[in-house]
Amino acid sequence: MPDYMFLLESRLSPEQRAALERVRELSRSQDMNVYLTGGAVRDLISGQTIRDLDFTVEGNPVRMVRELEKGGARITSESERLRHYELIFAGDVDGSISAAREDIYERPGARLEHRFSGIMEDLRRRDFSINAIAISLNAQSRGLLIDPMNGLADLEKQEIRALSIHGFTNQPVRLLRILRYCARMTFNMESRTQEWFELAIERGLQENLDPGEVGDEVRALAREDNPAATLKSWEARGMLSAVHPQLQRRKPDYDSLNKLSRVRANLMGYGLRPRLHVAVIFYIFGRLKSREAAAALRRLEFRSAEVDAVAELVPETQKVVAVLKGRKTNTPKDAYSYIASLPAEVLAFIEVELPNPKAMSKIRNYFQKWRPMRAALPANELEALGVARGPQFDKILEQLFDLQLRGKARNPEDRTKVLRQLAGIKEEPKKKPEKPKKKTKGGPEEVPAPAAGGKHPEKGARSSGPAPASSAPGAPRPHAGPSQSAAAAIGAKAQVKHDEAAAGNRAKKAPKGKGRAAKKSRR
Numbered sequence: 001m002p003d004y005m006f007l008l009e010s011r012l013s014p015e016q017r018a019a020l021e022r023v024r025e026l027s028r029s030q031d032m033n034v035y036l037t038g039g040a041v042r043d044l045i046s047g048q049t050i051r052d053l054d055f056t057v058e059g060n061p062v063r064m065v066r067e068l069e070k071g072g073a074r075i076t077s078e079s080e081r082l083r084h085y086e087l088i089f090a091g092d093v094d095g096s097i098s099a100a101r102e103d104i105y106e107r108p109g110a111r112l113e114h115r116f117s118g119i120m121e122d123l124r125r126r127d128f129s130i131n132a133i134a135i136s137l138n139a140q141s142r143g144l145l146i147d148p149m150n151g152l153a154d155l156e157k158q159e160i161r162a163l164s165i166h167g168f169t170n171q172p173v174r175l176l177r178i179l180r181y182c183a184r185m186t187f188n189m190e191s192r193t194q195e196w197f198e199l200a201i202e203r204g205l206q207e208n209l210d211p212g213e214v215g216d217e218v219r220a221l222a223r224e225d226n227p228a229a230t231l232k233s234w235e236a237r238g239m240l241s242a243v244h245p246q247l248q249r250r251k252p253d254y255d256s257l258n259k260l261s262r263v264r265a266n267l268m269g270y271g272l273r274p275r276l277h278v279a280v281i282f283y284i285f286g287r288l289k290s291r292e293a294a295a296a297l298r299r300l301e302f303r304s305a306e307v308d309a310v311a312e313l314v315p316e317t318q319k320v321v322a323v324l325k326g327r328k329t330n331t332p333k334d335a336y337s338y339i340a341s342l343p344a345e346v347l348a349f350i351e352v353e354l355p356n357p358k359a360m361s362k363i364r365n366y367f368q369k370w371r372p373m374r375a376a377l378p379a380n381e382l383e384a385l386g387v388a389r390g391p392q393f394d395k396i397l398e399q400l401f402d403l404q405l406r407g408k409a410r411n412p413e414d415r416t417k418v419l420r421q422l423a424g425i426k427e428e429p430k431k432k433p434e435k436p437k438k439k440t441k442g443g444p445e446e447v448p449a450p451a452a453g454g455k456h457p458e459k460g461a462r463s464s465g466p467a468p469a470s471s472a473p474g475a476p477r478p479h480a481g482p483s484q485s486a487a488a489a490i491g492a493k494a495q496v497k498h499d500e501a502a503a504g505n506r507a508k509k510a511p512k513g514k515g516r517a518a519k520k521s522r523r
Contacts, residue, residue, distance in 0.1 A: 004135050005143035008036070008044055015091030016053060022071065022089075023055050023097070024137050026064045033058040035119050035134040035146070042130045046155050048185065051223065053095035056134065058118055061085065061097045068097075082114060092273070094223075101125070108166040120148055127174050128181070129154045129161045154190065161190035168200035173213040175206050176239060180221060183229040201237065209242045215300030218243060218284070222277035225264065228257040231284065244296045246288060253286035256352055263348045270367055274344035278309045279352070285310075317349050324359035332370065332405040339366045373404055378415060387423050396422045 009017055020036070027034035038054040057064065065085045069075065072090035079085075083099035100122035104113045123132040129151035136144040145152070154161050160181055168174055178197065181187065189197060200206070221227050231252050234240050240248040260279055267274050285293035290311065297307045320342065329335040339347070339362065347363055350356075377397045387393050399422050403409045409418040420427055 003143060004044075004145055008135065011044055011050060013093075015089075015093050016050065018091055019053060019089035019093045019095065020137070022068065023053075023064070026067055027057060027137070028139065030059075030063060032061075032064070033119070034137050036137055037119075037123070037134040038126075038131050041133045041135055042151075042155070045133070045152065046130075046185065049225070051094060053089070053093065055095065055097045055137075056100050056119060056122055057097065058100050061099055065097055083116070103170075105166070105170055108169045112170070119146060123148050124163070126163065127167060127171070127177065129163060130181075132163065158185070158187045159190040160185075160187050160193065162193040162196060165196055168196055168205060171213070172200065172205040172209050173217060175200060175237075176209070176214065176217045176234065176242070177220075179233045179237065179239070180217065180224070180230045183233045184224055184226070206237070206239050206242055211299050212301040214242055215297075215302055218281065218300060219277065222280040222284075224280075226261050227280050227284075228252070228254050228261065231257070243300070244285065244288065244292075246292070247285070250287040253283040256283045256286065259352050260348065263351050267344050267348060270371070272344040274348050276345050276348060278306075278313055279345060279349045281306075282310050282313050313349065314353065317346060317354055320346055321350060321354050321356050321359050324362055325356060329362060332365070333402055335362045336366060336370045336374075336405065339363060370405065374401055377401055378419065381416065382419055382423065385419060385423060385425055 008020075012020065023034060034055055034057045036053065037056045040050055040053050042048070043050045055061075060083055062080075062083070065073075065075065065078075065087070068087065068089065074088045075085055076088060077086040082101065084096065085098065086096045089095055099116055100119050102115045102117040102121040103125040104115055105111075106113075119134060123134060123146065126132045126149075129149045131151070132147070132149040133151045134146040136142060136146065149163055151161075160178055162168070162174070162178070164170070175197065178189065178193070182189065188194075221230050224230060231240070231254070234243075235248065235251070238248060240252075257280065260276060260283065264274055264276055281297070285296060288296065294307055294311060297310065323329060323338060324335070329338050350359060350363065377400065379393075379397060382393065382396060383389065387396065396419065400409060400415070400418060403418060409415045417427070419425075
């Protein structure tokens, strides 16, 4: 059996792993069995993005939910009758916790009754086999895959199979749901499920859907990566009228929805996770009048806060655009601080609905220049300089970032210099280059000996001054005194050589008689 816990932990984000571990700790302390079920297991095995974490416990999860609230979780909806809680865990992780239960029908299509039970009965009551899989999170069976309806095989075949011939009859809203799964996962209906689906359409079950259940499907649709694909599938089957009677004719704003999906993908690439459900609902009902859209949402049992969020989306976003165009965000520092404080979904909606050039320029600079610059701040370099992490450490980095936003301290040399200045560290004194040691006056100078035959091995420059008296022919060669420098010694030797050559030339030009007389006199 594959190690599903290893697969799960490797696929979850750090925030999701933290939420999962917290639920495991609470279940162990409260002595309850807990299982990861539904969409998380389905998406894990099929390779889809894990959107949320659905937990099922054998018992009442209310104490667990209250403990999670103390840790920062927020409840978005709850049903005490079903013991089902939708919430956002600490770290902005979507999920739910519910008690294991069994659905009971006296006859197909009769009123639904519930009975709390164990995990096996809870999985068998579900809509489709791909949703009837669980992974145990308990210490004794951690990582055990529970698949009583063989949903793993359907995932491998990329098929969606209903668990009962009465599945669509008992809950007609599953007609909308199966089309949503097919559009999201690009799966097909299993052959018998396809027959049951067509039979339910022929019987007109889609015309009598419960408004509250349709509202739940619209909420789930608004969280899809590509909601337009599901809406087109509903439209092809004539099911948009279940959302609103005029929607089948007026159509959702598909162009804006497609653009919103592209913007979502771009923001995900920057490491952001925008919650675009309000914007998606706005575009689903975008072709309707404001009053019609609000009435439709109330009919689908949307809460007042949800209806108000859709109605105020455009006015609130216009205020943000006005700030981005105004003087308050003229400097890069002010623009960065303001944009960083905005939710990602606001930035996405601005790009789709209100793409003001000045505002978009600042948003592009935020993502393409300022945000990467902030991520590249040299924290390790500052720490290497001896500054301990703390408030002063963070303040220095903020000051450096401010300078970089203004175009300063961007190259490594300037950055290091500025870090030292901000940290109050003096620069190391520059080492002076070592000068050659001067020879002491009066020290002995080594003079190279002349080569054989009286010739000196080195060629010296001719002296332009008058020849000294000691340079006459036959005079003894001068010897470099102890105070004579090396250059002077070399010059003197060159002069002697020159004088000898001149004397030789004069001797050749003199008359022979005089030469003989000179020889006799020398003798």
